Amino acid sequence: MRRDMSQVLCDQIAALVLQALDAAQSAGDLPPFPLPDPAVERGRHEQHGDYASSVCLKLAREARMNPLEIAQRAIAHLSPAPFVGRAEAVAPGYINVWLDEDWLTSQVERILAAGSDFGRLDKGGGQRVQVEFVSANPTGPLTIGSTRNAVLGDALASVLEAAGCQVEREYYVNDAGSQIRRFGESVLARYAQALGEAAPFPEDGYHGSYVLGLGRELAEEAGRRYLEMERVAAVHAVAAWAIGQILIGVRRDLAELGVEFDTWRHEQSFRAEGLLDQALTRLRAGGYVVEYDGATWFRHPDLEKDVVLIRSPQVIPEPAERPTYLASDAAYLLDKLVKRGFDRAIYVWGADHHGDVPRLKAAAQALGLDPERAVLVIYQMVNLWQGGEEVRMSKRTGDFVTLRELLEQVGPDPIRFMLLSRSADSTIDFDLDLAVEQSDRNPVYYVQYAHARIASILRHAQEEGWAVDAPADLALLHHPSELGLVRKMLELPEVIDLAASQLSPHYLPFYAQELAAVFHAFYRDCRVVSSEPGDEGLTRARLRLVRAAQGVLARVLALMGMSAPERM
């Protein structure tokens, strides 16, 4: 796999600044102090340069000097670098750095050479990371909440891959426990009804219409076989069949959304491998297990209250259904971090599960694992709006909007873009009307349009007889809009770095919009394919430029799991 060895520009500027401070100290221009965090960031205004460091402001106290003077003395020791055009010390003490314009334009070839690997970093160091996401119970179709989970987890995995981690995407199939039995009983009842039997529907059963469908399907497929079977065995068999059917649909819908998993880990399978027993043994050995009220409890100093691991037989009679989620989670931790040896296990959880975080962390600690290796990404809820009203959803009554319906009404690209465009901490109000709307009110198409527009330029160029891959003299690119486009393209590695380190893929759609915006501005200012005599060199250079921009747009769209259309 080819890697972008220049890594992140921001880091290179930071290294230069630190080196300048160090040199100034050695020369006696600055008093001795430990080198701090260089605090380099993108300049927010043009006057602030491409990059700015506020490090001298932080140093003022320690060095007992005016921060501006620190900046001035440091800058005098700044060693030359090909990418630095100029650097200035500015009140109250910033070091502002402008990129060199010839270096900037030369980067177009580097971006083109990197191709779809542009922005690939080495920061992960090949660390093995598992991202476990969606993991919705296989008792019904995916809802919009699970869709946010899917979009977030998949983009997170992509970004971590780009940052240099070895990533595995996993779906945890919770196919054991009392909910599964209840689901099996519900399907069995609908199945019996489909065969004309008056079967009672279980209390707290699954009322969704899809359960009716499953019952009818099973009746056609299996005839009266399950009616003649002993009930417990029938429930078991029907549940297994129904889970299989649900998972087929889940897998199909996720694939249509562009989400594919490397592994589907079934709770029953790691139980069968003895991991549940191993986990309980470890917890017992550590003295974290107590027994009372007929149940087995997890007790940990970090937790205010004991948590049930194995339910009491008075509450749930069947042994196979007595372990709680926490017991399975503990076993699963062993699976992830010990048996399969991931360095980090990332969990993508909805806010309705945030209360379980301390328990999982405590369990990890109690199992003798570093709790830091279990990383929780919590996202807030999604509310659906249509016709100016909130669409109330209830899984219990089976009244909810599914991913399938969203795919049919909206399509995968707007779903992904809209659900990715907010930080995980923000609740999303998903406006169905807006998502469906194909207009400039919908930012999804803005980014894709930039890509399609470039494709159109390249088609036009070829029709005019230009070789779009011909070498060019990039030094001919001088226009502010040309340079702005290159600057923005070079930000991608930083965006990937930021999104990966903060586990926040929502930076991607914001960046994608910015990149599209600078391209559209370039399009306005600079004609690519010129028929003017004497413009041949510039045309060739601009063809290189737009081809690079197309590649970067395609790259960021791919990271978001979206398509990059050639025409719109």
Added chain:
RNA sequence: GCCCCCGUAGCUCAAUGGACAGAGCGCCAGACUUCUAAUCUGACGGUUGUGGGUUCGAGUCCCACCGGGGGUGCCA
């Protein structure tokens, strides 16, 4: 009651403790005989919920309150 998330422009949202808090949409005024107008340019728009504190510097950190959402021992 306690725990978690949110409160920023009319609306939807950004902002790794740093400079004058930014985008998109909406509204208003403009730009297509030229590679796609799903585009672009400009204007308007703010006491960052309230009150304290920490800091050279706070939308960001701490405390208290107000408002919205989520959770809170044998549901998942």
